[in-house]
Amino acid sequence: MLRAIFSSPLNALLLAAPISWALAWQVPGSPWVFITAALSLVPLAGLIGLGTEQLARRAGPAWGGFLHATFGNAAELIIALVALRNGHVELVKASITGSIIGNLLLVLGLSFFVGGLGRRSQKFHRTSATNTSAMLFLGVVALVMPAVFDLSLYGSLNARPPALESLSFLSALILIAAYAGSLIYAFTAQRDLFRPTAEGGHERLFSTGAAVAVLASGTLLTTVQAEILVGAMEPALARFGFTELFVGVIVIALVGNAAEHYSAVTAARRDEMTLAVEIAVGSSAQIALLVAPALVLYSFAIGRPMTLLFNAFEITAIALSVLATAIVVVDGESNWVEGLQLLSVYLILALAFYFVPHLG
């Protein structure tokens, strides 16, 4: 357990958790509750990732892939489930958007940039990158059609016809089925489309029992901190003048993907670009094909249906990110200028989200 905690310098941020409890108890309306809860989620996402990694290592590529699929984006999923239960539908959609564009532009961009500095260019395996881009594009289709539906039939994105719920529900099932197909392929072809298991990564740090313990306590603590985060959001929004859209797309996504950031960028620095690309692009695909549809199904289960109807900014941002990624990875080569380009795209999108006023 302690070994897990000392495995990364980021884990010093775990100290933010007790601070957030103290603040939530003493000054419940303070924006600092939100900030400390957010900070504490960064190492927690990393610990869940580490526990998964350690278990996956013992489980072989097939079951390992399955574990990654289930717990790979656990932090994002938990935060979203808590937000959904508290009725913050727009925040959930925004955080889905932010996770996808964050992984594609920020994580991949930083990996290209940091990895490329001092090198003329870096190569990576393009087939798997292209495969995952195709997977992502399927997610784009599922997210675009409800908006086309609404816009073309009702002239706005505010109509809520019942067909939209059916379309979202069935699309979610199709996405999950496609995702399950890729897991079966990983089982049979002994190749994980989303995450490489053989190369790179951590060595075996601790026993199976300890790994399960890390995973369990990480998941539990993440849930607690997510509750505090969501509960403390209102005063923080008011204090900083942020919208729920901006917090979801930028802040929540940054927090939830910090672990991916760290792994991908360090891999890129070691010139293991195939690993870095697969972490970034694979994680995005998991959000689009597993996390987002799972949230839709959960929302139907709790009787507060969330559709796959995203707003125009979110759709444009996701579509542009996926196309930018497809263009950048197609040649299997990167350099730091390409990283800079992806980061610039992220910055422009983030600015646009920042300037969107409260959508009322």
Add this chain to the structure above:
Amino acid sequence: MLRAIFSSPLNALLLAAPISWALAWQVPGSPWVFITAALSLVPLAGLIGLGTEQLARRAGPAWGGFLHATFGNAAELIIALVALRNGHVELVKASITGSIIGNLLLVLGLSFFVGGLGRRSQKFHRTSATNTSAMLFLGVVALVMPAVFDLSLYGSLNARPPALESLSFLSALILIAAYAGSLIYAFTAQRDLFRPTAEGGHERLFSTGAAVAVLASGTLLTTVQAEILVGAMEPALARFGFTELFVGVIVIALVGNAAEHYSAVTAARRDEMTLAVEIAVGSSAQIALLVAPALVLYSFAIGRPMTLLFNAFEITAIALSVLATAIVVVDGESNWVEGLQLLSVYLILALAFYFVPHLG
């Protein structure tokens, strides 16, 4: 002739033709007239394809390419001409959309899926696939601009300014000229961009005379059945609660492309992926660059101008299909998961078309 009929198990469906005649005579308002006429068109499209194939085999690659260009999508073209003459403009546009997305997603997806089962991956020639994707993209541009025109100038897709007709007419001429250019290239470079003639396919089944006879009788019978189909559509729509849009995009397109389906999937199963990809993508390009503009020109000739103004669902579906295909074929490699992805995209688009109410 009999040899042609016994060449494929699908031809048993020819029996549906006389049944449709009996039904149309006895119970003219029954939806079964529509169903049997639709079923009978499946083998007819195949017979026209077979006759073309047999003639093309004798004609060498250049003239063979020309024959394929003219008769390759004859069934779709005949059904559309009949529908156009009877004033079903929306049905024609929907069937153009359906043929393009059906070939790109359903035919290609099934080919990847069926071909990939039990194999780790399959390879195909990527240059020709990319060439044809570019050709298809030209079609996308021609179909998108009228909608941009209408939407941005008039705020809706219901305006019908005269400029739209001029734009559609001239765009149709440009598309046909570009298509003619590719035929000339095939003549001079001895390479058919759309369909491979050398590898795979049927051996010489019968004499030139018999091939012409198959072609002629297939074309004639297709026209008859198309008339019955279009005439019997209204009661079938009412009975099943389908819209003209859904029937055009899904049903008519399935019927008209059944022959391509069969050839592509069997080629994929034999691991001849280059052939399978070229049938699927090449057939889509023919629809966009030859069939669609030919229908526009015909509509102007009969004095009931059809523009290239498609609705938002059709444009989105076509654009997403072309981009999905471009992303999938770019690496020259496929596996059954990629097939599953394309099929999932098709399913989501089909669902969206299903949920569109009568557009009034």
Add this chain to the structure above:
Amino acid sequence: MLRAIFSSPLNALLLAAPISWALAWQVPGSPWVFITAALSLVPLAGLIGLGTEQLARRAGPAWGGFLHATFGNAAELIIALVALRNGHVELVKASITGSIIGNLLLVLGLSFFVGGLGRRSQKFHRTSATNTSAMLFLGVVALVMPAVFDLSLYGSLNARPPALESLSFLSALILIAAYAGSLIYAFTAQRDLFRPTAEGGHERLFSTGAAVAVLASGTLLTTVQAEILVGAMEPALARFGFTELFVGVIVIALVGNAAEHYSAVTAARRDEMTLAVEIAVGSSAQIALLVAPALVLYSFAIGRPMTLLFNAFEITAIALSVLATAIVVVDGESNWVEGLQLLSVYLILALAFYFVPHLG
């Protein structure tokens, strides 16, 4: 100086300059002033290019790249600056659009077409082409977001919220920073992403002093002719029934890019396709990432802010051109049919721009 003038047959058009002066003096309202001023700009753009080329040749790849970056699209930039100072914001945006799509579709299309005639196919270096496509895509993102902003928040492209100005200004800074990054990469990696400096091009024609003189007088004369052109536009528009949009997208862009046209097409004819592709695609990227943002910053400096909000036609045209280019260059191979396709896309877009009425 004379040597520079006799270096290209296009320079005979320099005679149009004094004619435009005479006409502007004698018959100031005549559309011929506009025509002769436009014609005179063709060789001037070429002379600036030649002067830059000659200086760059002495300066080595790194500083040469910087010179190309600064003076590469000087003619377009000067015309746009003059138009901006005279308040023709729509003309400036239209000419930016026209330069991007003109380079991608017309210059590249003609290069593929003319280069490919009589050849089965031509090869080029695909990594640099894909790199530059990614760069271009960044430009697309910056141009699309303001429109999404306006459309989704205000339901039209006519709203002018203050956030739009901030978004445009900051996006312009980001674009220029990304462009600067690529220059630094060229300095350090000794590779110019935008223009090849080693192969092809002219030999050393004249001394450094003469090159500077050519550059200076070319720039000065271009400014004079741009003033005449912009001043004489109104009567010409009225005479030919053109809109400012059409003149900007087609006429001004043709005039400003004539030099690129000539260099790219002659390179393609010599089978130096890597050079031709880099001139065409690189010049577009320069417009999007340097010229357009520089104009935005200049407009803020003179107190008449121009945003990056383009109209729906312009955005669609740019996005479609970039995607078409990305699809066509991805395989590193071209033939004349691909050229014909790009030209067809250009023609369809030009037709659409022609049919757009005065946007009021």
